[in-house]
Amino acid sequence: MITELPKEIMDYIEQNQNHQNQEIDHLNTKGGYIETEDLVRKTAITFYMSKNILLKGPTGSGKTKLAESLATLYQKPMHSINCSVDLDAESLLGFKTIKEKNGKSVIEFVEGPVIQAMKNGRILYIDEINMARPETLPILNGVLDYRRTITNPFTNEVITAHKDFRVIAAINEGYIGTTPLNEALKNRFVIFQVSYLMGDPLKKVINEQTNLEDEQIIDYMLKLSEELIKETKKGKIAEEAASTRALLDACDLAVYLSPLTAIEHAIAEKLEDEREKNFVLNLAETYFKE
Template sequence: MVQGQYINTDETVFNDAKSLMTLNKNILLKGPTGSGKTKLAETLSQTVDLPMHQVNCSVDLDAESLLGYKTIKTNDDGEQEIVFIDGPVIKAMKEGHILYIDEINMAKPETLPILNGVLDYRRQLTNPFTGEVVHAASGFNVIAAINEGYIGTLPMNEALKNRFVVIEVDYIDGDILKRVIKEQSQLQDDTMIESIIKFNEDLRTMSKQGQIAEEASSIRALIDLSDLATIMPIERAIKRTIIDKLEDEREQQAILNAVELNF
């Protein structure tokens, strides 16, 4: 794959996801924070040459965030009129694009049933704000991502989960992770990259043991750390990209201990 795209030692992750899209199946990417789920969705979008419309879920997600909203607009005659601005779901459906729903289990369960018709064989939606019946154009696909067991997430409704085919997306490591760092960051020093990868392995172990937050060992944090390591001492780069994001002093100290062991 070209620079900046999703990379994994398990090629079936990408290949299966691409095949599912050709079958028009809804895809649920399941894996830890920072394992590359969004990068995988972006790479699929680039590969099939279809734009991607993204929904970032939270407890504040509502129908307007998904579907769109009404507003007042001045027309060509200078008169004001009420118009509806399409949201990401309706845009993706009308244009035959990809809809990406990130952290779908962060949304309140009562918010998502509005998508049931979008996610099943009907591929249609009745817009509650306008009464318009929207049918998905050819090419429309749905990809969602879930972080199971993460703070703030809710158990995913089984009826909703059954509308998806699940693909596990685990952390990348070893030579593949080294390649990702070289391609997606400014850092090219092999010795430093190997030290950062070993440090990240320690963080992942601590994360699995519940000592630190999962996002501390994410690929995103690792790329930021690698970039900063080219312009400042590694200890300060770790402080800026990982430690200072944490509120818990015990987590901060655990990472400081790992820094002392690795650098």
């Protein structure tokens, strides 16, 4: 619990505790994001105020984990949409299907994540929103602005969002296959930068979320991570190399494999460029020897 939150927000969080429904257990998430610069507090306040949140940052920096931490804090189930060029209205809103009832075939509408989240006052998490085709997203304009409504084109039903409905989106800037968000869509969000963790916050994550206990290996992993982040900022290697998620995988593997082998498979092999792979391994060899 974040004790620095205003009293009215703390009261609201307490009111939402223990409202569990076994039918939607698969939508419940677990927190675990370790904030930098009080990022969880800022986003938690924005969430409480019903503002749409856009998390910007490199791949593997913890955007999804931050969204899950907010869902856990407010005890809200979360519907997720993973955007791609194949995303269409049916993926967002739902689809019609034929079912058998009393020996007859009837057409029923299966509600999609947007409709379910709006009606039930849940969180809608839109991952990699800039991977979707620009012509797909305008269908959400009314959902994301003051109207909080949408007309379902498949049923003509007008849906007004529940007061507890919230939207969190994530964006990987400069990632292959992405397109810049248009200004109309971007203007509907409050935007937060999510950066790679470094130093003590990253060490805390390693201690809490991996099985690695060797202090020397952990310290070297931290130094390697800092070097990789610096090199990605210079443009020498792809952002994947500095992924916090990849580093945590390497730490787990290092419990049973040599650190160099762990780094090779958890970090280096994710890169497409052979030169970049070798760069990462050579850098790792300055800290670890087989």
